[in-house]
Amino acid sequence: MFSQTESLYRHAKERIPGGTQLLSKRPEMFAPDLWPAYFREARGCEVWDLDGRHFYDMTHNGVGSCLLGYAHPEVSRAVIGRIEQGSMCTLNAPEEVALADRLCEIHPWAQQVRLTRTGGETCAVAARIARATTDRSVIAVCGYHGWQDWYLAANLGESDALRGHLLPGLDPLGVPRELRGTLVTFPYGDRAAFQAVLDACADRLAAVFMEPCRYHDPAPGYLEFIRDGAHRAGAMLVFDEITIGWRACLGGSHLRLGVTPDIAVFAKALGNGHPIGAVIGTTAAMEGAHGSFISSTYWTESVGPAAALATLRVMQETRVWEHGAEAGSAWQERWRALGAKHGLPVAVEDGYPCLAHFAFDHPQANLMKTLYTQRMLHRGFLASTAIYPTLAHSPEIIERYGEAIDAVFGEVAEALAQDAVEKQLEGPPAHTGFRRLL
Ligand SMILES: Cc1ncc(COP(=O)(O)O)c(C=O)c1O
Numbered sequence: 369m370f371s372q373t374e375s376l377y378r379h380a381k382e383r384i385p386g387g388t389q390l391l392s393k394r395p396e397m398f399a400p401d402l403w404p405a406y407f408r409e410a411r412g413c414e415v416w417d418l419d420g421r422h423f424y425d426m427t428h429n430g431v432g433s434c435l436l437g438y439a440h441p442e443v444s445r446a447v448i449g450r451i452e453q454g455s456m457c458t459l460n461a462p463e464e465v466a467l468a469d470r471l472c473e474i475h476p477w478a479q480q481v482r483l484t485r486t487g488g489e490t491c492a493v494a495a496r497i498a499r500a501t502t503d504r505s506v507i508a509v510c511g512y513h514g515w516q517d518w519y520l521a522a523n524l525g526e527s528d529a530l531r532g533h534l535l536p537g538l539d540p541l542g543v544p545r546e547l548r549g550t551l552v553t554f555p556y557g558d559r560a561a562f563q564a565v566l567d568a569c570a571d572r573l574a575a576v577f578m579e580p581c582r583y584h585d586p587a588p589g590y591l592e593f594i595r596d597g598a599h600r601a602g603a604m605l606v607f608d609e610i611t612i613g614w615r616a617c618l619g620g621s622h623l624r625l626g627v628t629p630d631i632a633v634f635a636k637a638l639g640n641g642h643p644i645g646a647v648i649g650t651t652a653a654m655e656g657a658h659g660s661f662i663s664s665t666y667w668t669e670s671v672g673p674a675a676a677l678a679t680l681r682v683m684q685e686t687r688v689w690e691h692g693a694e695a696g697s698a699w700q701e702r703w704r705a706l707g708a709k710h711g712l713p714v715a716v717e718d719g720y721p722c723l724a725h726f727a728f729d730h731p732q733a734n735l736m737k738t739l740y741t742q743r744m745l746h747r748g749f750l751a752s753t754a755i756y757p758t759l760a761h762s763p764e765i766i767e768r769y770g771e772a773i774d775a776v777f778g779e780v781a782e783a784l785a786q787d788a789v790e791k792q793l794e795g796p797p798a799h800t801g802f803r804r805l806l
Pocket of ligand 1: 486487488489491512513514515579608609610611635636
């Protein structure tokens with residue numbers, strides 16, 4: 369007899385190819401057969417599944433989209449107010465101009481803005497604008513920038529071109545082979561590799577597309593080196609702030625690092641759970657956006673910009689990035705201390721606490737991670753090896769989580785000592801990358 373939550377997911381796998389709309393929301397990525405696929409209600413960092421079971425979210429909290437916590441009252445009020453006045457119309461939403469102004473105020477180097485709704489499409493729009501402005505085709509990328517053809521083209525022909533950039537196993541099936549050669553990749557932090565890209569295609573390069581940082585500050589001078597190389601080639605520098613933006617300061621993390629791009633893209637946390645994305649740029653970089661056909665019906669609805677305006681207000685008032693740093697540091701500290709206490713090989717990087725994560729440093733790491741997740745579920749926590757802190761993670765919840773991992777790290781350590789990690793699993797181990805479900 370399956371629970372309501374589990375039954376629905378079993379049905380979904382027949383009806384919806386892949387089961388869900390986003391790989392990172394597949395229960396198989398956490399604890400197959402046990403992880404609750406669906407939520408009935410989500411508030412702060414608390415979640416109730418379809419069977420009324422309650423959990424604290426100690427994972428990525430809406431895949432990084434809900435930095436203020438789920439259903440933040442001020443954001444919800446702005447959204448409900450807009451819906452009650454009509455959220456869609458033949459005419460345009462004034463909130464989109466207010467949001468464009470606010471984004472340029474926060475990022476004084478930018479003068480123009482186009483709005484979208486999702487992260488991947490925001491990247492695709494930025495790529496289109498850069499190509500239109502420069503009248504060139506090739507884009508050099510580092511890191512992950514969505515599911516669209518312009519990006520997955522990097523995997524055409526050389527099947528491992530995106531190794532270290534994309535999740536293992538992703539296949540550019542369905543991406544036209546004719547796009548081969550339009551995307552080149554380079555690893556973050558490797559100056560020689562970037563120089564090799566410039567040497568190979570500087571005169572065809574439209575843009576260099578990258579996150580300014582992900583888990584650590586770049587080496588001194590690295591971003592300037594990339595920017596200067598891109599500009600010498602006549603290409604645009606595009607910073608992807610979809611995940612790291614707003615977590616380290618009010619705005620893109622590039623503001624803190626002191627290097628400005630020609631274009632920057634935002635999505636996820638900008639709407640705190642409501643779809644909104646933005647491409648911001650200098651007047652010169654956005655030139656191509658005037659002539660290129662970039663147009664979509666739901667980019668004009670008003671809930672997204674209304675949510676973003678309220679979100680930006682709350683982010684600024686609460687200085688949410690300071691809260692994230694505090695909560696994330698508390699977890700990093702506990703993972704280290706409790707790993708040591710139980711003699712468990714827990715590796716905690718000295719990375720940004722706003723994207724805190726740890727790893728089991730052991731050949732059975734994935735089995736250990738699955739056992740950890742299963743045991744944490746039993747204690748009422750959605751837990752994996754990464755936590756994106758939100759405003760809703762109060763000191764009391766951080767404390768409760770600390771008590772739970774103390775117990776569960778002890779259980780995993782004991783299972784490991786008895787060589788019984790796999791035997792103690794209640795279901796199959798978590799998937800580690802993209803895999804067909806049926
Ligand atoms: C840096 C970065 N760019 C783009 C995306 C794609 O955003 P979305 O999933 O909203 O399409 C992601 C998503 O994880 C991301 O982390």
